[in-house]
Amino acid sequence: MRIDIVTIFPEFFSVLDVSLLGKARESGLIGLGIHDLRDFTHDRHRTVDDTPYGGGAGMVMKPEPWGEALDSILVPESVVIFPSPAGEPFTQATAQELSTEPHLIFGCGRYEGIDERVVDYTATRARVRCMSMGDYVLNGGEVAAMAMIEAIGRLIPGVIGNPQSLLEESHSDGLLEYPSYTKPAEWRGLEVPPVLLSGNHGAIAAWRREQQLERTRRIRPDLLD
Numbered sequence: 001m002r003i004d005i006v007t008i009f010p011e012f013f014s015v016l017d018v019s020l021l022g023k024a025r026e027s028g029l030i031g032l033g034i035h036d037l038r039d040f041t042h043d044r045h046r047t048v049d050d051t052p053y054g055g056g057a058g059m060v061m062k063p064e065p066w067g068e069a070l071d072s073i074l075v076p077e078s079v080v081i082f083p084s085p086a087g088e089p090f091t092q093a094t095a096q097e098l099s100t101e102p103h104l105i106f107g108c109g110r111y112e113g114i115d116e117r118v119v120d121y122t123a124t125r126a127r128v129r130c131m132s133m134g135d136y137v138l139n140g141g142e143v144a145a146m147a148m149i150e151a152i153g154r155l156i157p158g159v160i161g162n163p164q165s166l167l168e169e170s171h172s173d174g175l176l177e178y179p180s181y182t183k184p185a186e187w188r189g190l191e192v193p194p195v196l197l198s199g200n201h202g203a204i205a206a207w208r209r210e211q212q213l214e215r216t217r218r219i220r221p222d223l224l225d
């Protein structure tokens with residue numbers, strides 16, 4: 001997979017060099033390109049925003065720099081993702097689906113957002129998805145993009161050492177994960193549930209499933225609808 005990121009804070013993504021994805025990049029599993037939106041401006045002040053038509057507070061990102069930046073990296077197979085509070089929910093299912101794509105482009109908006117014509121025009125040349133990480137507002141798309149890149153990247157075969165662990169985590173089967181324990185068997189007066197020490201794998205699997213259902217009912221009943 002190749003991932004390109006367009007942002008006015010390219011240095012923000014230098015952490016991707018050292019994280020889990022750093023190894024994936026060394027091994028060629030993931031190609032990463034980081035593009036400074038200001039490199040696609042032509043005025044002395046490298047302007048990327050302007051006041052909104054129709055009035056209102058804040059600034060809107062100008063379409064021209066975005067058009068040139070995306071022209072320089074877009075191919076028909078690309079999926080262009082714009083993190084946005086007004087986007088569709090990004091879930092584990094979305095991460096799973098996007099992890100099989102050959103090329104993802106993350107367009108990190110700031111201010112009040114990007115001129116809508118950038119979304120409309122880009123949608124005539126590739127698949128575009130405005131995606132939300134949750135019902136809250138950040139100052140820009142960079143943090144959301146980082147989270148999506150990690151959620152997607154770890155699902156790419158070969159990136160995670162132990163693919164089995166991907167099967168048993170929260171949301172992989174639509175439920176929250178069961179509680180986990182490790183040595184010592186007793187810690188500060190608290191014991192590990194005896195079934196986990198029983199060696200009875202059938203009982204352990206049944207207990208874990210029940211824990212998943214109980215937790216999901218208690219903490220995230222919406223997942224059971």
Ligand SMILES: O=C(OCc1ccccc1)c1cn[nH]c1
Pocket residue numbers: 083084085109110111112113114131132133134135136137138139140141142144
């Ligand atoms: O704030 C977010 O994206 C940054 C952004 C993009 C465009 C305009 C304002 C802010 C966000 C919240 N949930 N998921 C994403």
